[in-house]
Amino acid sequence: MSSRTVLSSDDIDRAVTRIAHEILEANTALQKSGTANLVILGIPTRGVILAERIAKVIEKAEPGVDREQLLGRLDITMYRDDLASNPTRSVTETHIPSQGIDDKVVVLVDDVLFSGRTIRAALDALNDYGRPRAVRLAVLVDRGHRELPIRADFVGKNLPTAREERIRVQLTEADGQNGVVIES
Amino acid sequence: MSANYILKNATLVDGTIADIAITGEQITAIGTSLSGIEEIDCTGLVALPGFVDLHTHLREPGFEQSETVLTGTQAAAVGGFTAVHAMANTSPVADTAGVVEQVATLGREAGYADVHPIGAVTVGLDGKQMAELGAMANSKAKVRVFSDDGKCVHDPVIMRRALEYVKAFDGVIAQHAQEPRLTEGAQMNEGAVSAELGLVGWPAVAEESIIARDVLLAEHVGSRVHICHLSTAGSVEIIRWAKARGINVTAEVTPHHLLLTDELVRSYDAVYKVNPPLRTQQDVFALREALIDGTIDIIATDHAPHPIEAKDCEWSAAAFGMLGLETAASIAQEVLIDSGKSDWARLAQVMSHNPAQIARDEEAGQAIEVGSVANIALVDPTAKRTIIADSASKSKNSPYIGMQLPGRVKHTIYRGYFTVRDGKLSAKGRA
Amino acid sequence: MSNLKNLLSAGDLDRDFAIHLLDVAEGMADVNDREIKKLPTLRGKTVVNLFFEDSTRTRISFELAAKRLSADVINFSAKGSSVSKGESLKDTAQTLEAMGADAVVIRHHASGAANVLAHSGWINGAIVNAGDGTHEHPTQALLDAFTMRKRIHGTASAGKGLDGVKVAITGDVLHSRVARSNLLLLNTLGAEVHFVAPPTLLPANPSNWNAKLHYSLDDVIDLEKPDVLMMLRVQTERMNASFFPSEREYSRIWGLNGERLLRLKDTAIVMHPGPMNRGLEIDAVSADSPKSTVLEQVANGVSVRMAVLFTLLSGERATDVS
Numbered sequence: 001m002s003s004r005t006v007l008s009s010d011d012i013d014r015a016v017t018r019i020a021h022e023i024l025e026a027n028t029a030l031q032k033s034g035t036a037n038l039v040i041l042g043i044p045t046r047g048v049i050l051a052e053r054i055a056k057v058i059e060k061a062e063p064g065v066d067r068e069q070l071l072g073r074l075d076i077t078m079y080r081d082d083l084a085s086n087p088t089r090s091v092t093e094t095h096i097p098s099q100g101i102d103d104k105v106v107v108l109v110d111d112v113l114f115s116g117r118t119i120r121a122a123l124d125a126l127n128d129y130g131r132p133r134a135v136r137l138a139v140l141v142d143r144g145h146r147e148l149p150i151r152a153d154f155v156g157k158n159l160p161t162a163r164e165e166r167i168r169v170q171l172t173e174a175d176g177q178n179g180v181v182i183e184s
Numbered sequence: 185m186s187a188n189y190i191l192k193n194a195t196l197v198d199g200t201i202a203d204i205a206i207t208g209e210q211i212t213a214i215g216t217s218l219s220g221i222e223e224i225d226c227t228g229l230v231a232l233p234g235f236v237d238l239h240t241h242l243r244e245p246g247f248e249q250s251e252t253v254l255t256g257t258q259a260a261a262v263g264g265f266t267a268v269h270a271m272a273n274t275s276p277v278a279d280t281a282g283v284v285e286q287v288a289t290l291g292r293e294a295g296y297a298d299v300h301p302i303g304a305v306t307v308g309l310d311g312k313q314m315a316e317l318g319a320m321a322n323s324k325a326k327v328r329v330f331s332d333d334g335k336c337v338h339d340p341v342i343m344r345r346a347l348e349y350v351k352a353f354d355g356v357i358a359q360h361a362q363e364p365r366l367t368e369g370a371q372m373n374e375g376a377v378s379a380e381l382g383l384v385g386w387p388a389v390a391e392e393s394i395i396a397r398d399v400l401l402a403e404h405v406g407s408r409v410h411i412c413h414l415s416t417a418g419s420v421e422i423i424r425w426a427k428a429r430g431i432n433v434t435a436e437v438t439p440h441h442l443l444l445t446d447e448l449v450r451s452y453d454a455v456y457k458v459n460p461p462l463r464t465q466q467d468v469f470a471l472r473e474a475l476i477d478g479t480i481d482i483i484a485t486d487h488a489p490h491p492i493e494a495k496d497c498e499w500s501a502a503a504f505g506m507l508g509l510e511t512a513a514s515i516a517q518e519v520l521i522d523s524g525k526s527d528w529a530r531l532a533q534v535m536s537h538n539p540a541q542i543a544r545d546e547e548a549g550q551a552i553e554v555g556s557v558a559n560i561a562l563v564d565p566t567a568k569r570t571i572i573a574d575s576a577s578k579s580k581n582s583p584y585i586g587m588q589l590p591g592r593v594k595h596t597i598y599r600g601y602f603t604v605r606d607g608k609l610s611a612k613g614r615a
Numbered sequence: 616m617s618n619l620k621n622l623l624s625a626g627d628l629d630r631d632f633a634i635h636l637l638d639v640a641e642g643m644a645d646v647n648d649r650e651i652k653k654l655p656t657l658r659g660k661t662v663v664n665l666f667f668e669d670s671t672r673t674r675i676s677f678e679l680a681a682k683r684l685s686a687d688v689i690n691f692s693a694k695g696s697s698v699s700k701g702e703s704l705k706d707t708a709q710t711l712e713a714m715g716a717d718a719v720v721i722r723h724h725a726s727g728a729a730n731v732l733a734h735s736g737w738i739n740g741a742i743v744n745a746g747d748g749t750h751e752h753p754t755q756a757l758l759d760a761f762t763m764r765k766r767i768h769g770t771a772s773a774g775k776g777l778d779g780v781k782v783a784i785t786g787d788v789l790h791s792r793v794a795r796s797n798l799l800l801l802n803t804l805g806a807e808v809h810f811v812a813p814p815t816l817l818p819a820n821p822s823n824w825n826a827k828l829h830y831s832l833d834d835v836i837d838l839e840k841p842d843v844l845m846m847l848r849v850q851t852e853r854m855n856a857s858f859f860p861s862e863r864e865y866s867r868i869w870g871l872n873g874e875r876l877l878r879l880k881d882t883a884i885v886m887h888p889g890p891m892n893r894g895l896e897i898d899a900v901s902a903d904s905p906k907s908t909v910l911e912q913v914a915n916g917v918s919v920r921m922a923v924l925f926t927l928l929s930g931e932r933a934t935d936v937s
Contacts, residue, residue, distance in 0.1 A: 075642065078654040078684075083929035091642035091925075093773075128651040371726075379818035382726040382750030382795060387819065451734070452727030496735070498704050498725035500748070 001183055003168075006159055009178035012140065012171075015156030016050065019138050020057035022154050023107055030105060030134065035065045037133070039104045041074040043122055044092045046111035048073045049173045050140055054109060069097045074108070079121035094125075101130040107154075111169040113139040116150035141180060143167050187212055187220030188600065194226035194562065196552060197528040204231060206558045209600040214554055226562055229594055230528055233536040234266025234559030235513065236548045238329065238358070238436060239412060239484035241505065242268070242299070244290060245283070246275025251489040251578045253287060256509070257296035257613075259487070259577040261603035263509040264561030264593035267298035267540065267548040272309065273334040279304035279315035281323035288325040295613025296603050298548060303327040305346050305357060309335050314346060321353040328544045331358035333412055334459070336394055338364050343398060347407035354544055356434075358410040359398050361419070362460065366390035371500055373446040373461045381449060383499065386461045388416040395419050399426035399433050408432035410542055413486050415441045415460040417470035424479045434542050436484040437471050439508050439515035444468075444583060454495045454502030455583050458488070472519050475534060476526045482539045485512045489579030507582040510575060514589035517565060522590055558600040567592035576609055621733045621742040622923055625753040625796040630776060630803050637761050638773050640915070640922035646683065647918055657686035660717040660928050665707065666745075667693040667723040672889060673745050676913070677720045677754075680920035686717075686928075704728065708737040716740045718928055726750035741927040749790045755888055756796035758919040760804055762908050763843055765915070766884050778805035783835050785811040785869060786847030786896055787858075789818055793847060793888045798826055811835050813869065815858040832869050836878050844879060845886040846871050846896045866895050873900035884908050 007015070027038050035058065042051030055071045075094045108122050119137060126135060138154035143161040159182070161167065166183040170176075187205035195201055196214075205213035205220055237260065243251035251259075253270070260268045270287050272278035278287060284301035291299020303320035307313045309332045320327040330350060337343045337359060346357050367390045372378050374385025395411055399422065402409040414420060414437050423435045440458060445465050448456040456462060474480040488505025495502050516535055520526040532551075540549025550556035569592055571584040596604035601614035619627065628636065646654055662681040664674050674690060681688045691711070704723075711719055718741040721729050726748030733742040746752040763780060764772045782801055788794045788810045801808050808826040810817065817828055829835050836844070849865060859865045866872075871885065879885070885897075885906045893899050902909060 078642075078646075078656040078925070080656075083656065091639045093642065094645060124655060128649065128653070375820045376823040379821055380795070380823050382748055382790075382792060384749075385819060452730040453734075454731075493703065493705075496703075496705055498723065498728040498731050500725040500727075501704075 003181045003183040005179055005181050007141070007157060007180035012156070012178050012180065015140060016053045017057050019154045019156060020054045021061065023054065023136070023138065024058060024061060026136070026153070027105055035062050035070060037104050038070060039072060039097055039101055039106045039132075040070055041072045041096075041106055041108055043108060043110045043118065044073060044075055045174060046169050046171055047109045049171045050111060051109040054138070069099050072096050074122055074125055076118060076121040076125050079124045081117060081121065096129050101126065101132045103131070103133045105134045105136065106132040107136045107138055109138045111140050112167050113137070113142045113150075113152050113155075114145055116146045116148035119150050120148050140169060141167055187218070188222065190218050190220040190223045191226045191231060191560070191562065192223050194229055194231040196231055197532050204552065204560070206597065206600050209558055211552065211554055211556045211558050214552070224595070228566065229562040229564055231552050232264070232528065232532050232561045232563060233549055233552060233556075234561050234596065234598060235264045235535045236267040236539040236543070236545065237265050237485050237487065237509065237512070238269045238482060238539040238543060239333070239438075239486045240268040240270055240509065241273070241486070241488045242270040242287070243489060244274065245286065249491050249578075253290035253299060254294040254296070255576065255578040256487070256489070257291060257294050257299060258609055259507070259509040259575060261296045261596045261598065262576045262593065262609055263511070264513050264563065264596050265297055265509060266559035266561070266596065266598040267300065267545060268509075269300045269302050269329055269543060271333045272302050272304040272331060277304050277308050278302065279307050279309070281316065281319040281325070284320050284325040284327050285323050295601075295615060297598055298545070300329070300543060300545060301325050301327055302329045302331050302333070302358065305330045305332045305337050306342060311335060311337060311339055311342060314342065314349065317346070317349055317355065318352065321355060328353070328355045329358055329410070329542070330355055331360065331412065333358065333360045336360050336362040336364060338394070340397060340401065344401050344405060347402055347409060348405045351407055356408050356410050356542060358412050359394065360412050361391045361394035361398070363390040363394050366393075370461075371457070372449050373463045375446060375464055377446045377449060381452075383449070388418050388463070391416055391460055392418040392422055395422050399423070399431050402433060403429070403431045408434070411435045413438050413441065413460055413484070414471060414474075414480060415463050415467060417467045420470045420474040420479055424474070427479065434481040434538070435479065436482045437475055437480045438486045439483060439512045440506055440583060441471055442468060442475065442483070442519050443515050448583070452499050454497065454499050455506065455581050457495075457499060457502050457504055458506050459504035472523070475519060476530070481534065482542065483512060483516050483534050484539065485509050487577075489577050490581050491579060495581050505581070507575060507577055507579060509577070511571060511582065511584050511589060513561065513563060513593055514569075514591045517563070517591040518589065521565065558597055560595075560597040561593055562595040562597075563591055564594050565591050619927060621729075622753050622927065623729050623733055623742065623744045624751050625756040625800040625803075627753070628800065628803060633757075633760070633800060633803055634774060634776060636757060636919070636922050636926060637764060639926060640757070640761050640918040641773055643921040643925070644915070644918040646921075647914070653683055653685060655685050656925055657681070657684040657928055660686045661715060662686045662688050662718045662720060662924065663711050663716040664688065664690045664745075665711065665719050665721045666691070667721075667728070668746070670722055670746065672913070673722060676916040677743075677745060677920050679917050680924055683917070684921055684924060686924065689716075704732065705735065705737055708732055708735070712738045712740070718743060718924060720745045722746045724748055743923060743927065746792055748792070750792050751796045752792040753796045753800070754916070754920055754923055755793050756800040757923070758912055758916040759797055759845070759886060759888070760800055761915045761919050762886065762912050763884070765911070766908060767842070776804040777801060780806040780843060781809065781839060781841045782806050782843040782845060783809040783811055783839060783841035784845045784847065785832055785871070787816045787849055787853060788812045788847070789816045790850070790853070791847050797845070798824060809835055809839055809841065811869065813859050813865070816853070832871075832875065836875055840880050841883060842880065843884050843886060844871065845888075848888065848890065849892060849896050862895055870896050870898065871901045872898045876901045876904060876906065879906065886912060889913065
């Protein structure tokens with residue numbers, strides 16, 4: 001097995017910062033209320049960490065933002081379409097900001113975009129929590145091989161890969177170090 | 185007249201090796217270098233007197249879907265038995281001369297073993313009114329053993345009277361010791377396992393209290409009493425005490441109570457459901473010791489066939505009982521011989537001589553001697569067999585399926601006729 | 616982590632797996648607080664509630680759990696069906712198998728009925744024991760453990776066991792499947808179990824039970840100071856079988872009343888699996904006091920059963936070796 005690093009720690013930081021600013025920019029274009037109607041939802045496990053990092057950048061750029069209403073997490077285990085073939089996954093907590101997601105612009109955050117099935121499940125889950133004005137998708141890595149008509153609005157890096165290769169995203173909070181590695 | 189068969193180089197119970205000559209129904213010579221019409225090599229085989237089962241459920245008449253006299257005696261032959269005593273809990277109950285004579289006739293027609301009907305003690309096994317014991321004793325079936333087996337003769341007055349009454353023809357009451365009130369709804373041995381499994385417990389005291397009462401009654405009225413299927417260490421103690429006191433009591437143990445414990449019930453597999461229930465390892469040890477030291481007189485199978493649907497269900501709905509005829513000798517060998525604690529002579533006593541003696545059956549249980557009836561089981565003690573569901577019985581409820589047991593009955597000779605030869609059941613019984 | 620095919624006994628669960636199930640149930644509890652109380656997880660799966668014994672509470676709890684996970688639910692009760700006409704468990708099971716049941720939730724009056732169903736080969740679906748005779752009721756034990764954990768650890772429950780929690784279970788222990796399942800699960804989760812009952816309602820040989828046995832409820836309250844006092848339902852038919860002389864005497868010695876309630880620790884909770892015999896094993900003051908968790912137990916029952924159904928029906932079914 002060989003592995004090569006495709007994103008360094010600094011690359012990840014830059015990508016996160018850029019995505020945060022792109023989100024703000026797009027949001028301003030869409031709604032005049034600023035960040036008040038913006039909700040960032042991380043998808044466990046590493047999407048949650050990335051969402052927290054993005055929220056931090058937004059807080060810096062827009063002082064006074066209500067973090068409590070900005071950031072949440074969305075567990076999609078119960079909405080997966082592969083429960084029959086995959087070993088049972090642990091269900092983790094879902095946290096939706098107290099004002100809910102009705103009429104908000106929701107940005108889903110995940111680490112890697114691959115088949116699109118996780119995002120499909122996330123869209124279903126969102127449906128059960130309310131009716132957002134719009135839903136956007138931010139990912140650190142888009143590696144292609146989509147199986148559903150889904151695309152990301154904000155991408156850290158597009159990485160053409162072979163289907164059998166593995167992308168491993170490591171984040172300090174979960175893995176003790178930052179980096180994105182391709183294993184083949 | 186030359187002998188029909190010579191069993192060459194058979195091992196006798198005392199360890200000597202000899203040829204056995206069989207002519208007609210009799211053993212006509214024992215010696216070396218005998219010759220006859222047909223010689224069968226019996227090197228390495230132990231020649232034992234044909235086994236006698238004092239406790240068999242043949243189910244006919246009434247429950248032919250489980251067993252018939254024919255299939256039951258075929259299973260007996262496979263197990264090395266040449267005589268069985270058929271329990272009375274048929275339908276109609278064997279409580280009249282007519283029923284017992286019918287069963288005896290069916291046995292003769294089948295021709296695989298002597299069939300001695302056991303008469304019911306009370307009419308319809310109801311425990312209320314004594315059956316016509318004298319009529320059954322005087323019938324062609326010559327009944328000497330009486331039992332309500334499956335039910336206990338729990339009324340002390342009825343039990344006392346029955347014990348007294350059978351003295352008139354040297355009969356014996358074989359008691360199924362189970363105090364009915366203490367075992368209402370009981371499903372398994374009451375102990376640590378029943379507490380875990382939530383099954384209604386069957387306390388040892390329900391058996392022991394009846395045995396204690398009955399040995400005292402037998403002493404009081406000067407009768408003999410036989411206790412069926414001892415299952416607890418406490419029962420052994422009572423029998424030991426009674427025998428020391430000179431009470432005329434005999435006791436039996438089943439193969440399954442010598443081998444299996446209530447731990448098996450954890451599976452909730454109803455094949456392990458039996459009356460009396462499987463007890464603890466401590467009880468098994470006590471029963472084995474009592475069999476070896478003579479406190480327990482006989483092994484009896486309590487062979488109890490049941491159709492698949494009676495066992496293929498939830499525990500409490502299942503019938504009590506398990507097969508035993510075809511595996512009894514193996515378990516006797518394990519307990520007496522392979523344990524190193526006893527010998528073949530003792531095995532011959534508990535499997536053949538003693539049960540025949542208790543039943544006053546003079547033609548069965550005879551030692552392998554010149555002049556004896558040629559009832560012989562030839563056992564290969566070195567064989568090991570894994571039990572599979574290929575029973576000669578009509579039913580398949582053997583608890584030993586999948587287990588490896590020692591020894592194998594190679595030939596069974598019933599009154600000079602091979603009912604089993606080379607492990608194969610003869611297609612026809614003895615004419 | 617063990618992969619579970621059936622849930623027959625609380626003893627099937629090792630500590631990690633039991634805690635995992637309780638954690639999953641936490642997630643399910645959140646769903647039960649949402650406006651849309653439904654998940655698509657078990658869409659297309661069929662859950663059969665096979666009830667040979669009346670128990671509306673347990674049945675609707677399982678039914679709600681299955682429906683909240685979008686499974687199709689069929690209620691098959693012995694009354695008014697061919698079962699009451701003597702159809703065997705085997706025939707019923709094979710019928711359900713032919714209809715394609717993915718899970719069978721069974722309540723039966725015979726101890727071990729769920730085990731027989733699971734190991735007979737009659738049925739491939741997952742078997743959930745919803746109470747078998749006087750043997751076990753594992754989902755009740757899970758919901759009880761869930762309730763205790765929630766009361767003790769609150770929102771910080773996830774990942775935790777019940778280490779050191781002292782639980783006194785009082786009443787007809789001998790005939791109680793709730794007591795047996797609780798014993799096993801509470802042992803697994805590190806709790807200390809005490810049983811309190813008249814001697815006639817304790818097993819004759821409890822040597823395999825890791826629990827302390829007591830005859831006096833007063834002594835247990837005053838000396839053991841339990842964190843949890845669980846009262847078991849007393850079946851009145853026990854009285855007729857001479858297990859105790861009268862309801863009045865039982866209630867006086869083993870019942871929970873306002874006076875005994877006051878002597879409990881401030882933090883102690885009072886549990887009851889329901890349905891309660893008010894005035895017999897528990898009085899109204901105790902049943903309705905803030906210490907009582909009776910209604911929480913009912914609500915938690917749905918979450919726990921969702922967790923069980925989800926866990927059994929998602930992922931590859933483990934091959935059954937026993």
